[in-house]
Amino acid sequence: MLSTQRSESMNNAYHDIMKATSSLVDCFTQLEKLIKTCREKELEEDHKCRQGRIHVDVRNCPILRQTSKLYRRTMYDKFYEAFKHGAFGLYIEKESICLMRTYVCWF
Structure with a gap:
């Protein structure tokens, strides 16, 4: 994956979870949830790869x-x-x- 593709992908994900009326605290809370979800998916994929x-x-x-x-x-x-x-x-x-x-x- 190219860095520009990853940037576009993350940008789309940010726009999906954040609203213009959200407070700064809400934005960071949503961002932490998004990062946690991405890491969990990555760990799950790593586990699948190690299984066989x-x-x-x-x-x-x-x-x-x-x-x-x-x-x-x-x-x-x-x-x-x-x-x-x-x-x-x-x-x-x-x-x-x-x-x-x-x-x-x-x-």
Whole structure:
């Protein structure tokens, strides 16, 4: 996750819990609750990762084996969905001009 993505994510979370009419004490109380919730989710994800390895559906695929070792479960699931659509899609070369090729893909 890029730092700008994290900043945008936290900014959205702040706007969801804080109101313009809130007092400073209320703002800090809500902020502490948000931080506590984020930490609990992170600890839960760490616990899930320590419980066992990620099951790889396609055994003879080195890239999926490697990503299952590098990524946490949530990120691996997102990667797998994108990989599945990209790798297992059907494509046909439509035209080839010099070094540029055009493909038609079906998923």
